[in-house]
Amino acid sequence: MKILVGVKRVVDYNVKVRAKSDGSGVDIANVKMSMNPFDEIAVEEAVRLREAGLASEVVAVSCGVAQCQETLRTALAIGADRAILVQTDLELQPLAVAKLFKALVDREQPQLVILGKQAIDDDASQTGQMLAALAGMGQATFASKVVIADGQARVTREVDGGLETISVRLPAVVTTDLRLNEPRYVTLPNIMKAKKKPLETLTPAQLGVDAAPRLKTLRTVEPPVRKAGIRVPDVATLVQKLRDEAKLIP
């Protein structure tokens, strides 16, 4: 079974992102970029499936600027076998990414596509679902457990009310939630090995996809600022404040 895994290069989760004062966007000049945390989990899951003998090849895919190669090298270091960069300087939005992945699905014919449930920059949570629709596949989103057997993926999903388990026929799209696994640390020998693994570069045009953005961002602003209130010295004062000042308890 071949597994396709998507990895996105995003602002590192530790960076406190700020909107620019002129409203033109967020200030991410020179900030640290990393692999989207949910995508690390996706690569880890794919590699584990291969290590368990359930998959033969893990192909990591990233879409975007040339520096996405670094993200792909990290995926290779975690254990992916080869990588594909779909290179473009266009602002890529989820629908375009889903179409690029659909073109690669047609080309690579994977039995499983694993994506992160959301990217921590746009927080959209759309790509996996849209890819599944375009490819005519079933989808299992927000996965906290994946079991592959008999041509099906039995997936436990984290949903609002708790957990639910569904079974999707392969080929299918799975999107990862936080507790699916804990990604391994990338070791130096694996980083060195990753440099020799194949990394192919394609363009959206070569895949026959119009990757132009559809949605237009008119303005980006800071959210309303929440200021710190007061410190209370003890529980009794806290209760008194909540009762008399905030009027939140009887």
Next chain:
Amino acid sequence: MAALVLAEHDNRRLRAPTLSAVTAAGRMGGDVHLLVVGRDCGQVASQAAQVAGVSKVLVADGPHLGDELAEGVAEQLAAAAAGYSHVVAAATSFGRNVLPRAAARHDSAPVSDIIAVLAADTFARPIYAGNAIATVQCAERIKFVTVRPTSFEAAPAQGGAAHIESVPVLADTGLSSFVSREVVKLDRPELQGAKVVVSGGRGLGSAENFKLLEKLADRLNAALGASRAAVDAGYAPNDWQVGQTGKIVAPDLYLAVGISGAIQHLAGMKDSKVIVAINKDADATIFQVADYGLVADLFEALPQLIELLA
């Protein structure tokens, strides 16, 4: 111009986030219709017809549509969407699972998790864990939008008298099947729309200690929440997680106990009316957003608090 709202329900009762989606849809200009997809869901259709502001209810009632599986629901939604200017769902795990799938069937770029409707084609939405708000314009013929429930008041559940109409049930795609569900029904308000939330972090130290929070929640008739760290450590179940990638809540009162206040957690609760923080670390980031901050050992403070609220 008309908006079609995807109803969320359990085949017996409409779920609250749907009412927020109806309010948001109402601001997009034009009539608001509700689509109920389910199995033996007539009761839900009747409730939907009574929601204020809804002028039509469409029902797709089919044997394979009873478990909220994305493939079936999205097919029905995509089929029903033709002719509408907007297709709207609450940004719950159900709405987020289904709506983008239906949007892709229409080659339409969806807008997720909006917090305001600025015009029929313009929406505000949080990005970077809510550290910035983007104003997004959508020129798609059919605009697919999910809405953050805490940003829109629930439409009144009574007052409407909509016409109910059946729509064709499409064949089962056979792509997926439902296996099981683990939903714990607690004897307290649900986290999503609760007026008071008591939330615990890694500082609680164990699942046993979370019981202390339960006592406090009982006193305040509160829902229970948790930080990611607490859930990862096994102190609380996943559906208690509040944060960027968990639930977004905006209660009247949010009590953060033993929670440090990581960016990702704040993203899920910083719109609460009043925030109280109890943490023994005076430098914890949570104090920067707390209206009332108590630097104390929670194991001493909690029992005192529980007693004073008796």
